[in-house]
Amino acid sequence: MSHRQIMRAFSGLLLALLVAIMSSTIVSNALPTILADLDGSQSQYTWVVTATLLTSTATTPIWGKLSDLFSKKLLYQLAIVIFTAGSILGGFAQSMPELIAYRALQGIGLGGLQALIQVVIAAMISPRERGRYSGYIGAVFAVATVSGPLVGGVIVDSPLGWRWCFWACVPIAILAFIVLGRTLKLPVIKREVKIDWLGATLLVGGVSLLLIWISLAGTSFGWASWSTVLYVGGAMLALGLAVFTETRVSEPVVPLRLFKNKTFTLSILGSLAVGTAMFGGSVFLGQYYQIARNFSPTHAGLMTLPMVLGLAISSTLGGQIVSRTGKTKPFLLIGSVLLLVGLFALATVDHTTNLTLMGVYLALMGFGLGFLLQNLVLVVQNTVTMRDMGSASSVVTFFRSLGGAAGVSALGAVLAAQVSTNITSSLAAMGVSSAGATNGGGGTLNVNALPGPVQGIVRAAFGDATGKVFLIAAIVAVVTFLTVLFIREVPLRRTLDIEEPIAPASPVDTASPVDTASPVDTASPALATSTR
Numbered sequence: 001m002s003h004r005q006i007m008r009a010f011s012g013l014l015l016a017l018l019v020a021i022m023s024s025t026i027v028s029n030a031l032p033t034i035l036a037d038l039d040g041s042q043s044q045y046t047w048v049v050t051a052t053l054l055t056s057t058a059t060t061p062i063w064g065k066l067s068d069l070f071s072k073k074l075l076y077q078l079a080i081v082i083f084t085a086g087s088i089l090g091g092f093a094q095s096m097p098e099l100i101a102y103r104a105l106q107g108i109g110l111g112g113l114q115a116l117i118q119v120v121i122a123a124m125i126s127p128r129e130r131g132r133y134s135g136y137i138g139a140v141f142a143v144a145t146v147s148g149p150l151v152g153g154v155i156v157d158s159p160l161g162w163r164w165c166f167w168a169c170v171p172i173a174i175l176a177f178i179v180l181g182r183t184l185k186l187p188v189i190k191r192e193v194k195i196d197w198l199g200a201t202l203l204v205g206g207v208s209l210l211l212i213w214i215s216l217a218g219t220s221f222g223w224a225s226w227s228t229v230l231y232v233g234g235a236m237l238a239l240g241l242a243v244f245t246e247t248r249v250s251e252p253v254v255p256l257r258l259f260k261n262k263t264f265t266l267s268i269l270g271s272l273a274v275g276t277a278m279f280g281g282s283v284f285l286g287q288y289y290q291i292a293r294n295f296s297p298t299h300a301g302l303m304t305l306p307m308v309l310g311l312a313i314s315s316t317l318g319g320q321i322v323s324r325t326g327k328t329k330p331f332l333l334i335g336s337v338l339l340l341v342g343l344f345a346l347a348t349v350d351h352t353t354n355l356t357l358m359g360v361y362l363a364l365m366g367f368g369l370g371f372l373l374q375n376l377v378l379v380v381q382n383t384v385t386m387r388d389m390g391s392a393s394s395v396v397t398f399f400r401s402l403g404g405a406a407g408v409s410a411l412g413a414v415l416a417a418q419v420s421t422n423i424t425s426s427l428a429a430m431g432v433s434s435a436g437a438t439n440g441g442g443g444t445l446n447v448n449a450l451p452g453p454v455q456g457i458v459r460a461a462f463g464d465a466t467g468k469v470f471l472i473a474a475i476v477a478v479v480t481f482l483t484v485l486f487i488r489e490v491p492l493r494r495t496l497d498i499e500e501p502i503a504p505a506s507p508v509d510t511a512s513p514v515d516t517a518s519p520v521d522t523a524s525p526a527l528a529t530s531t532r
Contacts, residue, residue, distance in 0.1 A: 006124050008183040010133060013117050014140045015176035016080055019169045020113045021144035023087050023106070024052070026152035026165045028283065030297055032290045033156045034165075035096070044096045047215065049283055050412070051100045053405035054211045055107030056114065058204040060401055063112040064394020065253045067119045068387065069195070073184045076120060077177055079112025084173040091166035114401070115394040118377050122389045123186050127382040127492040131323035137374065141311065149286065149301025156297045199245040199253045206238030207402065215409040255391055258384065263490065264392065266483045267380045270336075271400040273479035274372055277343060279404030284415060284469055285362075291447055292351045292463030306359040310366025311373075318371050326492040328375045329484070335371025336481040338364050343474035351463025372480070376400075382492050407476070411469045418468055422461035427454070 027034075028049070035045055067075055086106030093099035117137075125133055155164045213231035221227040246252035259265050285307075289300035318331045342365030349358055377396050384392040447458050 005183075005185075006133075009124065009180070009185070010121075010136065012176055012179035012183055013076075013120060014136060015172060015179060016076065016113055017117055017137065018140055018144045019080070019173045019176055020083065020110055021141060022148045022151070022172070023083070023166070023169045024110075024148070026148045026155070026168060027090075028149070028152075028286055030152045030156045030162045030165045032287060033297060034099070034162045037162065038093075038096050038099065040096045044100070045287070045412070047100050048096075048103055050211065050215050050405060050409050051104040052107035052110060053279065053401060053408060054208060055104045056111035057107075057211070057398060057401035057405050058207045059108050059111035060115045060398040061203065061253050061391070061394050062200050063115045064119060064390040064392075064397075065200075065251070066195075067116055067390035067394075069251070072116060072120050072123060072186055072390075073180060075112060076116045076184075077180055079109045079116060080173055080177050080180075081109070082106075083109025083113060084170055085109070087166045087173070088170060091163040111401075115390075115397045118381070118393040118397065119390045120184070120186065122381050122393060123386070127378060128326055129323055130378060130381075130492075131319035131321070131374075133319070137315070141308075141315070149304060150298060153296060153298030153301050196245065196249045196251055196253050199242050199249060202238045202242035202245060203253060206235045206242055209235035209238065211402075211405050211409060214406050215413070217413065253391070254395055255388055258388065258392055258395070261383055263383050263487055264380050266487045267376050267396060268399045270332075270372070270480045270483035270487075271376050271396050272403040273476050273483070274339070274369070274376065275400035275403030275405075276407035277339060277403075277473045277477040277480070278369055278373075278400075279407050283408050284411070284466060288349075288463065288466045292459050292466065293355075294459060303355065303359070304362065307362035307366035307369075310363040311370040312366075314367040314370030315374055316370075319374065322375065322378070322492070327489060328379050328492070329487060329489040331371040332375050332379075332484040332487065333481075335368045335375070336477070336484045337368070339368030339372065340474060340477050340481055342366075342368055343470050343477050347467050347471035347474055349463070349467045349470065351460045353463075372484075378492070379487065379490070382490055403476075407473065411472060414472060415462075415465050415469050418465035419458075419461045422464055423458055426457045426461065430457075 031045060031048060034040070035048070040048075063075065063079065083106055086102050086104075086109060090099060090102040090106060093102055121130060121133065151168060152165050155168065156162050209231050213228065213235065217223045217228055217231075243256070246254060246256050259268075285304055286297075286300050289295045289303050290297060295303065314335070318335075322328055322331065342361050342363075345361040345364065346358070349361075377393060380392050380396050381389060447455055
């Protein structure tokens, strides 16, 4: 594809990415208002976020595998439809369980959007040139992340009400669907389709049980309890059977042979820790600014600008330099160090922290994430063949989302417990019962409904507990630094596919059924793409 063709198709991908990110950021900044209106608790606040992360995480590897077998274009459009349907229904939610269910549906579509954009880009652009285009992704991410909270704040503060936070992005989603239909033209490499439904079911079931356990443990039941034994035991059994199944099928959802590649395995571990730090650390920022600092949703969105701008600048500049040099490790190292410094600095915040200083901390975190996110995927795509591109790319995204879902759940439980402890101890010191200040979920989010003196105590409790969340995220981010340290630098190739598997007499080609109707179809995916 020429640069002009790539940019036309790329515009549709970026529109879909804009929809996905904006829908999440608009809603996240409006959540305190939404939960106050629907009488939600801190644990339900976490579940609104976790439900989307759980379903998007569990379905990501399935989307990736399907993209190796079917049309990437049709799959991406299907993901847009599912995501949009979840968004529309979310606006009609009348209760917290209903809202959580629609957010789960939204997450299924989100899993496809976040997995397939990397796969589609890999089918159009070589790893060496991909850095140029990752800058566009960083720019869209910045625009969506900045405008999302601002638009969400304006909508919540306007007569429209919070329900329009779910509906505002629907026109953009429809536009993205139409643009992709007209501009994205990728060859479908015909091969025998064998879907590992058993492995997919076991994988989704095991991951879901594990994430539900993390979400409920410590609140609905104790960490050391029979419920924990059942959840963890069931998850380990399902995942163990999934691994057993994957070793015996011809088209596994997650090809285990990929883990023999050291770079792939280290990138997976690094992505897991980045997801925990990114989602787990940042998802509670809106809550901190609105509850602990008593800011409006619009003001809270503006306060996250340093992190977003840092991410946009670092991803754009880093992508350009990576394309010129073909080297990714320097940026991975710099990014992991900046992320560590930013998170450990944020671990010192409380309800009285200087906001300018906190902005500097957020900028450091943003710069670190910008250098890490795209490059961790890029180093993996540079070491696998086009045949496994969908599976490999989605596995990286899967583990990053898994870390994020686990991080949100675990850190949400930590925050809820710490807030309850802070409130109880503060009120006890005043000789006041804490029954009215908490509602079973780590503190009510409708702080304005509390008596004046109690409001101050609850706000301080949230602010002082937030630092502990970032401290745990920082400790987890140490894993990212260690994995990046041991990743071996492999110069980015200028071809779409690794050349070795293209040989016509190789075992891979003879073992993989392909349609021999045309010369293009019998060639490698890279040759098919370049021929078109």
